[in-house]
Amino acid sequence: MATRRTATWVAMVAAVMxxxxxxxxxxxxxxxxxxxxxxxxxxxxxxxxxxVLKVGSTAxxxxxxxxxxxxxxxxxxxxxxxxxxxxxxxxSQLGGERDLVEGVKLGTMKLTMTSTGPLSAxxxxxxxxDLPYLFTNTQQAYKALDGxxxxxxxxxxxxxxxxxxxxxxxxxRQLTNSKRVVKSPxxxxxxxxxxxxxxxxxxxxxxxxxxxxAMAWPEVFTSLQQGVIDGQENPAINHLNNRTVEVTPYVSIxxxxxxxxVVIANLAWWKSLSDFDRQVFQKAAETSRDYMRWFSxxxxxxxxxxAETQYKNKIERQIDIxxxxxxVQPVYDKYLKQIPNGESIVKQIREMK
Ligand code: EAX
Numbered sequence: 427m428a429t430r431r432t433a434t435w436v437a438m439v440a441a442v443m444x445x446x447x448x449x450x451x452x453x454x455x456x457x458x459x460x461x462x463x464x465x466x467x468x469x470x471x472x473x474x475x476x477x478v479l480k481v482g483s484t485a486x487x488x489x490x491x492x493x494x495x496x497x498x499x500x501x502x503x504x505x506x507x508x509x510x511x512x513x514x515x516x517x518s519q520l521g522g523e524r525d526l527v528e529g530v531k532l533g534t535m536k537l538t539m540t541s542t543g544p545l546s547a548x549x550x551x552x553x554x555x556d557l558p559y560l561f562t563n564t565q566q567a568y569k570a571l572d573g574x575x576x577x578x579x580x581x582x583x584x585x586x587x588x589x590x591x592x593x594x595x596x597x598x599r600q601l602t603n604s605k606r607v608v609k610s611p612x613x614x615x616x617x618x619x620x621x622x623x624x625x626x627x628x629x630x631x632x633x634x635x636x637x638x639x640a641m642a643w644p645e646v647f648t649s650l651q652q653g654v655i656d657g658q659e660n661p662a663i664n665h666l667n668n669r670t671v672e673v674t675p676y677v678s679i680x681x682x683x684x685x686x687x688v689v690i691a692n693l694a695w696w697k698s699l700s701d702f703d704r705q706v707f708q709k710a711a712e713t714s715r716d717y718m719r720w721f722s723x724x725x726x727x728x729x730x731x732x733a734e735t736q737y738k739n740k741i742e743r744q745i746d747i748x749x750x751x752x753x754v755q756p757v758y759d760k761y762l763k764q765i766p767n768g769e770s771i772v773k774q775i776r777e778m779k
Contacts, residue, residue: 427499427512469507476511479536482520482529484643489667490725491539491687492516494594494718498689501710506703522642524623527690531587536695541596541687543622543643548586551579553761554771556626558634558754559747561684564595564723566779571686575771580688589696592711594687595719597726601682602665602674602739603657604650609678610746611635611753620646620658626761627683631659633754634682643668650674661685662729663722671737677730678742680750689715 481499485491492514499512520526520535524544529535531548546552554560561567570576571593580590601608601619608614614635621627623640631638639655649655650673657674659682665671689711696704733739762768 427496427503427514469509471507473507474509476508478511478513480513480515480520482515482518482526482535482538483540484518484523485516485664486667487514487516489516490597490663490718490722491594493721494689494714495539496714497717498710498714501713502706505706505710510703518644522644524642527588530690530692533692533695535692537591537689537691539594539687539689541622541685543624543627545688546624546626548588549579549582550765551582553624553626553765554768555579555686556624556630556683557761557772558626558630558682558757559751560772560775562779564598564684564719566775567595567684567686568719569778570775575774583690584693587693589691589693591689591691591696591708592715594689594715595722596685596687597661597663597722598681599659599661599683599685600665601657601659601678601680602670603676604653604674605656605676607676607678607740607742608680609742609744610749617657618655620649620655626757629757629760630682630754633757634680634750635753646670647673659683661722661726662733663725666729666732671733671739675737675739676742677733677739678745679730680745680747682750682754 481495483489483491483495495512495514499514502510503512520529522544523540524547526535526538526540527544527548530538542552542555546556561570571579576593580593583590601614603617603619605617606613608617611634617636618639619631619636620641621631621638623642628638628640636657641649641655646655646658647669650658650670657676658670659680660668660670662677665674665677691707696707699707730741734741758772762772765771
C-alpha cells in the first residue's frame, strides 16, 4: 500500500509486517505455479501494470481504520500478485466522509471506508444502526452486523450503485467538551455539540439535552479551537488520534452510540471483478475487519488512559445512563415509524445481547 506520507508506514504495527512477510514467502513458494482454473490467479508478480485503488478516510494513519485497510491491502496485493495496488489518503486528504462515499458512487474511487455518518443519506436502513443505546456491547454488535441483519442492511446500498463489503468498527462514542463535567441530560443544556451528518444522530444529541450541530469531520478541530462549538462525540481512540484531547478535556463515558464503519465499493466495479478477485477482496476485507476490531478494542481503554495522564483530560464515568436512555426514547418513536420492519429488527438486535 503506497502513501504520500511515507514516514507513517514505517510505524506499521509488527503483526502487519509479519503478515506481509508470510505473504511474501508464500509468493516465493508459489511463483510460477498457476492456481488451477482460477481466472486472475495465474499471472506472475508484476505481469501487468497494477490497477491503483485510492482509499480515503478522515482518520489519521495511526487509527484503527488504517490498521484494517493496511491488512486488507497487503492481502489483496499479495493474492493478486500485484495486479491491484492500494494508495492511502488519510486525514481527510480526499475530503470528508460524504465526499468519499459520493466519489465511490460516481466511480471516481472504487473503494473506501467510512463511519456511518453520511450513510443514511444513501441507505434508509442505516438509520437503524445510528439509533442511540441500541447496542450494549461489541459482541452483540458483531453478531447482529455480521449476520443476516447486517447483510440485509448492506444489501440496501445496491439500490444506490454501492456495495457494502464489510462492517468495520469505529467504536462506542463518548461525549467530550471544553466547558464542564457532563453526567446527565441537564448538564448538556446550552452546549453546542458537533455530530456527524446523520439525522438520527442530530435528533439523538438534541434529545440528550445538547444543541446538536451537524458538521463534516474536516471542520471540527478548527471549530472547537475557535469556540464555534463546545464539544463533539467520538470513540476514545479517535478522541486521542484526532487530537480533540487537546481542546475538549471533559470526557463523559456515555457510550451513547455503538458506531460501526463500512468498507464500501462502487457496485459496477465490484461486479466487473473476476470471481476470483471478488472473493479475494471479500475475504481480505473480512480478515482485516477482525484484525481492526481487535486493535480498536485493545486501544479503546488505553486511549482514555493517555487522555487522562498525558493530556490531563477529566474522564467522567459516573453517568446517568438511564436518564440519557429515557431522553432518547422519542428518537425511536420517530424513526421506527419510518423504517419498514424497523421495530422487529430492533427487537431482534436487543435479544442478541
Ligand atoms: O475519524 O466524523 C467522525 O466523527 C468520525 O467518527 C471520524 O471522522 C472518524
